[in-house]
Amino acid sequence: MKAEKKPKDLITNEKKCLKVIEKIESGMSERAACDAVGINRLTFRSAVLRSQIVDQYAQALASLAHAQAEKMEQAIEDMRNGLIDHQIAIIVTGK
Numbered sequence: 001m002k003a004e005k006k007p008k009d010l011i012t013n014e015k016k017c018l019k020v021i022e023k024i025e026s027g028m029s030e031r032a033a034c035d036a037v038g039i040n041r042l043t044f045r046s047a048v049l050r051s052q053i054v055d056q057y058a059q060a061l062a063s064l065a066h067a068q069a070e071k072m073e074q075a076i077e078d079m080r081n082g083l084i085d086h087q088i089a090i091i092v093t094g095k
Contacts, residue, residue, distance in 0.1 A: 013039065013047035020044055021053070024060040027067045 016039045023033035034041045048057045078084045 013043065014051040014053070017044055017047050017051060017053060018056070021056050021060045024057075025063045027064065029064070030061075 016037050019037045020030070020033045020039060023036060024030055028036070030044075031041060034044050039047075048054055075084065075088075079086055079088075
């Protein structure tokens, strides 16, 4: 039995998805990562599901959430220590 060939566009999207995932893992938002790689977010999500890299995507989102939580914790600590005011904390955390 022959291995099933993937269509060229699916292979291309899978490669782009892996690049997006790398960018998410490095702290970039999904939207920004998709824009940087040049893939539509809905296409990205659909391709992730079809290409069986869902676990990598989930790990990237967990990594991003962890990085965002660390930024917020640092901003709160800096605010409590008088290093920044609450307006700067809002800018730092993006919330």
